[in-house]
Amino acid sequence: xxxxxxxxxxxxxxxxxxxxxxxxxxxxxxxxxxxxxxxxxxxxxxxxxxxxxxxxxxxxxxxxxxxxxxxxxxxxxxxxxxxxxxxxxxxxxxxxxxxxxxxxxxxxxxxxxxxxxxxxxxxxxxxxxxxxxxxxxxxxxxxxxxxxxxxxxxxxxxxxxxxxxxxxxxxxxxxxxxxxxxxxxxxxxxxxxxxxxxxxxxxxxxxxxxxx
Amino acid sequence: xxxxxxxxxxxxxxxxxxxxxxxxxxxxxxxxxxxxxxxxxxxxxxxxxxxxxxxxxxxxxxxxxxxxxxxxxxxxxxxxxxxxxxxxxxxxxxxxxxxxxxxxxxxxxxxxxxxxxxxxxxxxxxxxxxxxxxxxxxxxxxxxxxxxxxxxxxxxxxxxxxxxxxxxxxxxxxxxxxxxxxxxxxxxxxxxxx
Numbered sequence: 237x238x239x240x241x242x243x244x245x246x247x248x249x250x251x252x253x254x255x256x257x258x259x260x261x262x263x264x265x266x267x268x269x270x271x272x273x274x275x276x277x278x279x280x281x282x283x284x285x286x287x288x289x290x291x292x293x294x295x296x297x298x299x300x301x302x303x304x305x306x307x308x309x310x311x312x313x314x315x316x317x318x319x320x321x322x323x324x325x326x327x328x329x330x331x332x333x334x335x336x337x338x339x340x341x342x343x344x345x346x347x348x349x350x351x352x353x354x355x356x357x358x359x360x361x362x363x364x365x366x367x368x369x370x371x372x373x374x375x376x377x378x379x380x381x382x383x384x385x386x387x388x389x390x391x392x393x394x395x396x397x398x399x400x401x402x403x404x405x406x407x408x409x410x411x412x413x414x415x416x417x418x419x420x421x422x423x424x425x426x427x428x429x430x431x432x433x434x435x436x437x438x439x440x441x442x443x444x445x446x447x448x
Numbered sequence: 449x450x451x452x453x454x455x456x457x458x459x460x461x462x463x464x465x466x467x468x469x470x471x472x473x474x475x476x477x478x479x480x481x482x483x484x485x486x487x488x489x490x491x492x493x494x495x496x497x498x499x500x501x502x503x504x505x506x507x508x509x510x511x512x513x514x515x516x517x518x519x520x521x522x523x524x525x526x527x528x529x530x531x532x533x534x535x536x537x538x539x540x541x542x543x544x545x546x547x548x549x550x551x552x553x554x555x556x557x558x559x560x561x562x563x564x565x566x567x568x569x570x571x572x573x574x575x576x577x578x579x580x581x582x583x584x585x586x587x588x589x590x591x592x593x594x595x596x597x598x599x600x601x602x603x604x605x606x607x608x609x610x611x612x613x614x615x616x617x618x619x620x621x622x623x624x625x626x627x628x629x630x631x632x633x634x635x636x637x638x639x640x641x642x
Contacts, residue, residue, distance in 0.1 A: 286627055292638065293599055295576040296584075298490060306472050309500050310465070313472070313507045317463050317601030320508075385595035 451520040461510050472503055475525055478601055479503075482526070485596045486533050489587055502532045523607045530593055530611050537589065576637055582631040591626035598623055 302308075440441075452474060459467035480499045484492065491498065513524055581600055584592055590612065597603045599610060609616045631638065 257523060261472060276617055276621040279622075279624040280617045283620040283624040283627075285624075286631060288599060288627070288630070290599075292576075293580065294486060295573055296580040297577065298477075298484045299495065305496055305499075306469065306476060309472050309476070309503050310469050312504060313468055313498060314465055317468075317505055318510065321463075364557055 454515055457510070457515060458511065460507070461513070469505060471506075471521075475522070476503075478522075479525065479529055480600060482529050482596055483533060485584065485600055486593055487536065488581055491536070498532065498536060505532065517553050519610060520607065523603070523610050526597060526601070526603065526611045527608075531591070534589060554579050565617055580630075580635060581631050581635055586633065587626050587629060591622045591629070594619055594622045595626040595630070 452471060456467050460471055476499065479493060479502060483498055483502075484495055487498075488497075499513050506525060509528075513519075515521075529568065584595070587595065594608055594612065597608050598605075603611070603618050605616045608619045612619060
């Protein structure tokens with residue numbers, strides 16, 4: 237019973253908290269317990285009143301034991317003892333000598349996969365700082381490549397600045413024609429536009445030495 | 449039953465074979481007799497196996513026996529006997545009221561070796577043994593064990609109380625009731641037998 241919750245009016249609290257029992261429950265239970273105790277005491281007091289004749293009871297003889305019972309039992313007991321000693325020895329050795337093997341990378345990966353997640357980086361990965369430096373260098377090279385290699389890739393340009401294309405023909409027609417001439421597929425509009433931009437005057441003809 | 453010497457028990461706890469042999473030699477007859485009278489002739493074929501199981505349990509847990517706690521080693525052994533016998537009955541799902549009694553003819557058929565080993569008792573003695581066994585089998589398990597430990601093995605009430613893990617008064621009460629029941633069932637034989 238929790239004293240902190242115990243109210244001043246105990247009877248009312250008990251009636252509310254526990255199922256109702258008959259008013260004489262405690263008295264009746266106590267009476268039964270007392271009667272049971274008295275019966276046990278009364279029986280115990282009479283235990284010596286009647287004695288069986290030992291000769292009568294001995295008519296129920298226990299069977300003879302096999303002659304090799306003791307030897308046979310002792311063999312089993314000692315075998316059990318040796319098994320236990322051997323088991324204890326093995327266990328001790330196991331505990332003493334066992335080394336926990338390091339977890340392989342594959343094991344970690346499989347475990348994380350089984351757990352529904354992925355390793356952020358492999359255990360043997362390059363440190364993050366070095367990876368960032370490598371990535372930055374690679375990005376710089378990519379950005380600088382057209383600057384240095386551009387003339388080699390596209391050849392000398394007759395004009396240095398982008399040329400605006402003015403043509404009376406519809407822009408869509410120009411693009412389609414240029415694409416057809418250059419063997420470009422429909423939808424490669426950006427490439428076509430770049431091609432047109434590289435020709436002065438908006439020439440749509442193929443350039444010598446390039447194309448197909 | 450005289451209790452075993454403390455040094456023998458201590459040596460057995462250390463795993464010495466001689467001490468183990470001494471314990472088995474001292475206790476095997478009372479253990480087998482208690483099992484037989486408690487479980488009845490129905491278990492006679494398994495009697496030695498059951499006794500061996502008890503000895504294996506005994507030596508498996510002998511290190512836990514504390515001689516300083518005031519419990520005799522024999523009393524502790526009877527506790528193992530009682531627990532194992534109750535387990536045997538539980539495992540075989542036999543009802544207390546019908547567990548031990550079998551006809552003599554069945555006994556003879558099932559156990560020819562055991563019968564041949566013993567001197568053949570007279571017809572009257574066999575019938576009496578049969579009736580005592582039958583009357584014992586009709587007792588409840590607790591009453592039967594108390595009766596066997598007191599009347600056949602001669603344990604003191606206090607020791608039986610330790611074996612059964614109840615008060616001494618309860619042991620006396622159970623014994624009295626067991627005696628009354630047996631006296632009632634064996635009345636005709638008691639007049640001629642006692």
